[in-house]
Amino acid sequence: MMDDVSATVKSRMSKAIDALRSDLMGIRTGRASPALVERLSVDYYGQPTPLQQLASISIPDAQTISIRPYTPSDIPAIEKAIATSELGLNPNSDGQQIRLNIPALTEDRRHELSRHVKARSEEARVAIRNIRRDEIKDLQDMERENLLSEDELHRAQDQVQDVTNQFVKQVDTISDEKEQEIMTV
Numbered sequence: 001m002m003d004d005v006s007a008t009v010k011s012r013m014s015k016a017i018d019a020l021r022s023d024l025m026g027i028r029t030g031r032a033s034p035a036l037v038e039r040l041s042v043d044y045y046g047q048p049t050p051l052q053q054l055a056s057i058s059i060p061d062a063q064t065i066s067i068r069p070y071t072p073s074d075i076p077a078i079e080k081a082i083a084t085s086e087l088g089l090n091p092n093s094d095g096q097q098i099r100l101n102i103p104a105l106t107e108d109r110r111h112e113l114s115r116h117v118k119a120r121s122e123e124a125r126v127a128i129r130n131i132r133r134d135e136i137k138d139l140q141d142m143e144r145e146n147l148l149s150e151d152e153l154h155r156a157q158d159q160v161q162d163v164t165n166q167f168v169k170q171v172d173t174i175s176d177e178k179e180q181e182i183m184t185v
Contacts, residue, residue, distance in 0.1 A: 009160055012131045013167040020124040020171060024178045027113055032059045032102045037067065042081040044074070051078065055098075065100040072096060105182070113182045121175035125168055132164040 025035035034057040041048040051057070055069040055078065069075055078098060079091040092099045105113070136157055143153040 006159055006163060009131060009135050009163050013128050013163065016124050016127040016131065017167060017170055017174070019127075020120060020174060023120050024117060024174065027116060027178065027182070029105070029113075029178075029181050029184075031062055032065045032100075034059060034065065036087060036102075037065060037082070037100070040081055040085055040087075042074070042077050044077060051081065054078065063102045065102065067091075067098040067100070068096065069098075110182055114179050117175055117178045117182065121171055124171045128164060128167050128171065132160055135160050 025033070026039060034052075037057060038050065038052040040051040042051050042054055043049075044054060051067070054071075054074050055067045058066045058068070060066050067078060069078060072095065075093050075095070075098060079093060082089060082091045082098070082100065089100045089102070092101070139148065139153055139156050139160070142148045143150065148156070
């Protein structure tokens with residue numbers, strides 16, 4: 001019973017951590033990374049489509065992202081998606097591919113991105129705490145239905161809290177690493 005509780009909680013909290021990592025990969029750090037544009041939504045014949053399904057993305061050097069559409073006629077739609085995104089990058093096209101030059105981040109922009117990382121990290125912490133709350137509520141319901149004794153309830157709650165603490169520490173570690181990456185010149 002307790003193992004089921006722990007496995008369920010760990011599984012749900014792991015998904016929250018994965019979502020945080022995925023979100024933070026899309027934050028620009030002054031270095032080129034395919035993760036910046038992979039999930040960018042392009043209007044492809046009236047349907048929002050992730051860029052990675054329309055083009056190959058490569059990194060020829062540390063400051064450049066190269067996007068080569070599978071069909072050259074898709075270049076205008078991709079350029080428009082990049083220009084209207086919150087990336088703040090200007091696409092350069094030669095008719096066959098699009099190049100994005102990643103400028104160095106200013107000190108103000110670094111602080112702004114750092115605040116953004118903190119906000120996303122707090123959202124992940126809240127998600128983890130919500131999972132804990134839901135699980136403890138389920139345990140209390142089970143105790144009310146006499147499926148758990150009071151002692152088992154307290155042990156299970158302690159176990160859920162321990163798992164929650166582990167995942168919150170993971171969020172803090174991921175957040176600190178990303179902030180350090182952003183603040184590195």
